[in-house]
Amino acid sequence: MSALDEARDLLASLSGAPVAGVWSSAGRVNLIGEHTDYNEGFVLPFAIDRRTYAAVGVRADDIVRVASTFDPDHPVEMPIARLATVFAGDAGAAVQRGEVPEWAAYPLGVAWAALDAAGRGAHTVAGLDIAFASDVPVGAGLSSSAAIEGATAFALDELWQLGLEGIQLAQIGRTAENEAVGAPTGIMDQVSSMLGRVDAGTFLDCRSLEFEPVDLGFAREGLVLLVIDTQVKHAHSTGGYRDRREACxxxxxxxxVPALRNVGVDDLDRARSVLDEVTFRRVRHIVTENQRVLDTVRTLREQGPRAIGELLLASHASMRDDFEISVAELDTAVDAAVAAGALGARMTGGGFGGAAIALVEAGAEEHVSRAVTDAFAQAGFAQPRIFPVTASAGAGRDV
Structure with missing residues (x-):
């Protein structure tokens, strides 16, 4: 059964109301540009052909109730008028208090942020039942969180007639993640998940929020991008992600400077002289990663995707050594993929687990996948989940 059908079935079991519609948004892979987004830098992600679906029914009262196939027996409901009380204030406090499960804070936080952004009062909109199902792996660095935010935001914008633009909906998703959930992420995930285009990366300036599609050309050049999900779960609302942001x-x-976007490669010698060693290495990753994004965009346009392998490898080395967000499983995935013939590979996402990506020749997917799986077995790691992805459309209405 498809995730879309699972969402509709869950809604039917939750509510007797007819389905008002089904909306979805994509997971994303970040081709290059890690942790640069909240430093007002550059990123190059793309939406993938794995999606989260939100089947929605309109209620006769003022309750928003959310349910997920992840935990179908425990729907979470809240009066619309309470959303601001629960989520405004200390970031993630409601989740930390146990008042709202973390998964439910994403869609409920979007509802709160959307009403606030549109200047709408709680009494002006109808209650909703929202049922979610997804084929985006959770905790794999593929932004399952932005996918649920995007599906929710586009559904609410239409059903509540909020009249918001796509970039505003992406900002609402970021607000929900930062404030309702307490995860200090940037806006890259939301823009790529919600506004992605088929066969293209999304080159985003995270300062101006200007973005443009960049032709990836993988299929044309006979290439496939593999995702290697290490099965090592991570969570952005805790731990090292926040530490790295504070270091930046x-x-x-x-x-x-107002943000590390203002620091160039030529400024690194000065930075070394005024920063402690750890902070300098964190800064060096951001500065060089910004340059690698620009170099990758230029290389894709001038030479095509076969020429970006070394940039992917340099990005992984920087995250491993300077930003220190890789783990042994990610390093093994990258090393084994390259040894088996991948043109380039790197970890993707916030780090501390999740997934790596590998750019391989079409027809070599099975060989590379087997090599990575064998390397994991030899290291005593759990078997990875490996699958191809293609650049796909962002958020929208499906039914």
Whole structure:
């Protein structure tokens, strides 16, 4: 059964109301540009052909109720008028108190942020039942969170007649993630998940929020992008992700700039002289990663995808050594894929687990996958989940 059908079936079991529609949004792979988004830098992600679906029914009262096939027996409901009370204030406090499960804070947080952005009062919109199902792997660095935010945001915009633009809906998703959930992420995930285009990457300037499609050309050049899900789960609302963001903010403050976007490769010698070693390495990753994004966009346009392998490898080395967000499973995935003939590979996503990507020749997918699986077995790791992805459309209405 498809995830779309699972969402509709779950809604039917949850509510007797007819289905008002089904909306979906994509997971995403970040081709290059990691942790640069919240430093107002550049990123090059793309929406993938794995999606989260939201089947929605309109209620006769003022309740928003959400349910997921992830935990179908425990739907979460909240009066619309309480959304602002629960989510405004300390970031993620409702989740930390156990008042709202983390998964439910994403769609409920979107509802709160959407009403706020549209300047609409709680009394002006109808209650909803929303049932979610997804084929985006959770915790794999493929932004399952942005997918649920996007499906929710596009559904609410239509059903509540909010009149918001696509980039505004992406900003609403980021607000929900930052404030309702307490995950200090940037806006890359939401823009790529919601606004992606078929066969293209999304080159995003995270300062101006200007974005443009960049032809990837994988199929034309006989290439396939494999996702290697290490099965090592991560969570952005806790731990090292927040530490890395704080290090970047600290580095920018010491260098006297509003964000690390303002620091260029030529400034790194000065940065080394004024920063402690750890903060310098964090800064060096962001600065060089921004340049790698620009170089990758130029290379794709001038030479095509076969020429980007070394940039992918350099990005992984920087995340492993300077930003220190890789783990042994990710390093093994990258090394084994390249040894088996991949043109390039790198970890993708926030780090501390999740997935790697490998750019391989069409027809070599099975060989590379077997090599990675064998390397994991030899290292005593759990078997990875490996599958191809293609660049797909962002959020929208399906039914």
């Amino acid at each position: 903010e600290r580095g920018a403050a010491h260098l006297g």
